[in-house]
Amino acid sequence: MEKKDIDWANIGFGYQKTDKRYVSNYVDGAWDDGALISDDTITMSECASVLQYAQTCFEGLKAYTTEDGKIVTFRPDLNAQRMFDTAKRLEMPSFPVDRFVEAVDEVVKANAAYVPPYGSGATLYIRPYLFGISPVIGVKPADNYQFRVFTTPVGPYFKGGIKPLTIKISDFDRAAPNGTGHVKAGLNYAMSLHAIVTAHEEGYDENMYLDAKTRTKVEETGGANFIFVTKDNKVVTPKSDSILPSITRRSLMHVAKEYLGLEVEEREVYVDELTDFAECGLCGTAAVISPVGKIVDHGKEICLPSGMTSMGDTTKKLYDTLTGIQMGKIEAPEGWIREIL
Numbered sequence: 550m551e552k553k554d555i556d557w558a559n560i561g562f563g564y565q566k567t568d569k570r571y572v573s574n575y576v577d578g579a580w581d582d583g584a585l586i587s588d589d590t591i592t593m594s595e596c597a598s599v600l601q602y603a604q605t606c607f608e609g610l611k612a613y614t615t616e617d618g619k620i621v622t623f624r625p626d627l628n629a630q631r632m633f634d635t636a637k638r639l640e641m642p643s644f645p646v647d648r649f650v651e652a653v654d655e656v657v658k659a660n661a662a663y664v665p666p667y668g669s670g671a672t673l674y675i676r677p678y679l680f681g682i683s684p685v686i687g688v689k690p691a692d693n694y695q696f697r698v699f700t701t702p703v704g705p706y707f708k709g710g711i712k713p714l715t716i717k718i719s720d721f722d723r724a725a726p727n728g729t730g731h732v733k734a735g736l737n738y739a740m741s742l743h744a745i746v747t748a749h750e751e752g753y754d755e756n757m758y759l760d761a762k763t764r765t766k767v768e769e770t771g772g773a774n775f776i777f778v779t780k781d782n783k784v785v786t787p788k789s790d791s792i793l794p795s796i797t798r799r800s801l802m803h804v805a806k807e808y809l810g811l812e813v814e815e816r817e818v819y820v821d822e823l824t825d826f827a828e829c830g831l832c833g834t835a836a837v838i839s840p841v842g843k844i845v846d847h848g849k850e851i852c853l854p855s856g857m858t859s860m861g862d863t864t865k866k867l868y869d870t871l872t873g874i875q876m877g878k879i880e881a882p883e884g885w886i887r888e889i890l
């Protein structure tokens with residue numbers, strides 16, 4: 550297979566149209582057979598529920614070229630299950646887990662020429678999403694839905710090297726108790742845009758959101774979960790019902806325990822404890838882990854001992870082990886790597 554003529558090392562994190570996408574429609578109470586198509590546009594009613602009441606959810610995962618030249622995805626069954634759960638919470642018909650995984654396979658195969666080569670640092674980002682397409686004006690779920698999967702090549706996240714982030718404790722809330730913080734709904738992102746634009750204007754890279762009820766506990770950022778490393782090398786991640794269950798974070802906690810032999814804890818993390826940690830990182834599919842160097846709490850600077858020039862030692866070990874598993878250099882736990890080509 551001939552690869553596309555793309556400058557893989559310099560593509561950035563943006564949308565670039567690829568050849569094929571997968572579409573399945575939910576009509577008359579059932580999902581149709583679905584197909585790969587070439588049309589990258591969507592035509593729908595001006596009154597579609599996605600446009601009026603934001604009835605939409607999404608997933609994000611990547612396809613990689615491994616050291617021995619295979620094209621693989623990482624734990625796509627967990628993305629499938631998470632979208633299944635999200636759809637239920639948004640009163641949308643869930644797309645079957647096995648069909649989701651097969652749809653991802655098909656789209657990646659059809660766009661194999663866009664999967665960046667091993668060692669380029671770039672990957673093929675995969676975006677499954679599901680939305681209400683039929684008209685609603687009175688507030689209720691739509692009757693008809695569309696499930697789509699497209700792909701787009703994305704560049705190395707840490708272009709020009711890893712630089713620890715400076716983040717602020719936000720005065721905005723991301724998720725309410727008993728709300729939708731634990732599901733991957735588009736609406737969680739719509740309402741976070743003002744907070745992130747404001748944070749960027751103030752010179753911060755990201756927001757640290759607190760629990761909305763007591764504002765004493767750490768939750769997550771707009772699109773990544775936290776992990777902390779204590780001074781005695783324990784890996785800690787916040788526990789809360791309104792945190793989105795990151796697949797990267799769940800995988801890193803497994804790697805910490807089973808590959809690195811570290812003690813791990815998922816528990817409530819208080820803002821008051823932030824000064825006790827040695828390292829902090831943000832985890833998600835896009836960057837795997839972005840190290841945090843500084844947390845600013847209303848003018849009070851909390852400088853992580855790992856500093857502003859490199860990843861902390863344990864964060865680096867976690868990053869190297871998980872990316873090693875993804876790239877086929879380190880043996881993966883059973884079922885983590887799905888070979889596509």
Ligand SMILES: *Cc1c(COP(=O)(O)O)cnc(C)c1O
Binds near residue numbers: 835
């Ligand atoms: C998608 C997402 C993450 C990261 O999840 P991964 O499965 O690791 O990519 C974290 N937080 C939020 C709010 C998200 O939407």
